[in-house]
Amino acid sequence: MSFQLLLNVIIAFTWMFLRGIWTLPSFIIGFFWGAVLLFVFRRFFHRRFYLHKVYAIIKLLFIFIRELFKANIAVTKDVMRPKLNIQPAIFAMPTRLESEWEITILSLLITLTPGTLVMDVSDDNSTIYIHAINTDDIDDIITDIQQTFEKAIMEVSR
Amino acid sequence: MTAISDLIIGIIILMGALLTVVTMIGLIRLPDTYTRSHAASKSATLGVLLILVGCLLFFWIKDGSINGQLLLGIVFVFITSPVAGHLLGRAAYYSGSPVWKGTVRDDLKDKQKKTKHV
Numbered sequence: 001m002s003f004q005l006l007l008n009v010i011i012a013f014t015w016m017f018l019r020g021i022w023t024l025p026s027f028i029i030g031f032f033w034g035a036v037l038l039f040v041f042r043r044f045f046h047r048r049f050y051l052h053k054v055y056a057i058i059k060l061l062f063i064f065i066r067e068l069f070k071a072n073i074a075v076t077k078d079v080m081r082p083k084l085n086i087q088p089a090i091f092a093m094p095t096r097l098e099s100e101w102e103i104t105i106l107s108l109l110i111t112l113t114p115g116t117l118v119m120d121v122s123d124d125n126s127t128i129y130i131h132a133i134n135t136d137d138i139d140d141i142i143t144d145i146q147q148t149f150e151k152a153i154m155e156v157s158r
Numbered sequence: 159m160t161a162i163s164d165l166i167i168g169i170i171i172l173m174g175a176l177l178t179v180v181t182m183i184g185l186i187r188l189p190d191t192y193t194r195s196h197a198a199s200k201s202a203t204l205g206v207l208l209i210l211v212g213c214l215l216f217f218w219i220k221d222g223s224i225n226g227q228l229l230l231g232i233v234f235v236f237i238t239s240p241v242a243g244h245l246l247g248r249a250a251y252y253s254g255s256p257v258w259k260g261t262v263r264d265d266l267k268d269k270q271k272k273t274k275h276v
Binding site: 064072088107 | 183192199200201204207236240248
């Protein structure tokens with residue numbers, strides 16, 4: 001991704017040299033045409049066209065914000081209930097993600113999901129230990145995490 | 159500064175303050191370190207974020223300029239506070255803080271036995 005982005009910036013600078021106009025709008029126009037050019041020549045790169053990745057990152061950001069709000073509604077419900085009705089548990093969840101930063105992003109997301117908190121990551125990065133505040137819906141949580149978060153993160157890293 | 163923006167900013171900041179209150183109540187009511195960490199890492203994050211966003215919008219509408227420091231503050235709080243919650247929980251667990259009625263606390267205990275964490 002970074003190579004394609006660098007290429008795009010270089011194309012934008014080339015555009016500015018060609019036009020001889022050294023302003024921000026000129027750079028943006030050059031960047032746009034560079035993106036079009038890279039899209040046309042996308043089959044010469046090993047990776048996918050990089051704007052796909054930008055789109056995936058933006059989607060991940062929105063997932064972050066949505067989960068933050070959901071988690072707060074859940075915590076408020078748990079805390080303000082007249083009779084405390086929680087049943088904590090620590091469970092292990094296998095993960096398919098491999099590299100360090102993917103695991104980090106996943107842990108951040110899990111910590112911000114309703115009712116879960118990352119306790120530890122195993123040394124070989126294959127298992128994540130999660131503290132859940134309600135035991136009943138552990139299975140739901142696991143499928144939720146694997147369906148939405150892991151998929152969204154994999155879409156970025158692929 | 160119109161009435162509508164006034165109202166929206168007021169609601170946002172009030173929500174942030176209320177969430178901070180919820181955090182405090184959670185810290186008092188919840189039984190053990192980990193469940194308290196739940197409350198502290200989630201509600202406090204969003205509470206502070208909402209207050210900062212409210213300030214950002216207020217100065218944006220009043221002065222017409224976006225305050226870069228507030229924006230950076232929002233991003234930093236957003237990134238760092240879940241990590242703080244995780245580290246507190248982990249440190250508490252490995253220094254032997256007891257779990258309140260931990261029911262399914264399966265693998266972390268086994269792992270601790272196996273690896274002999276210091």
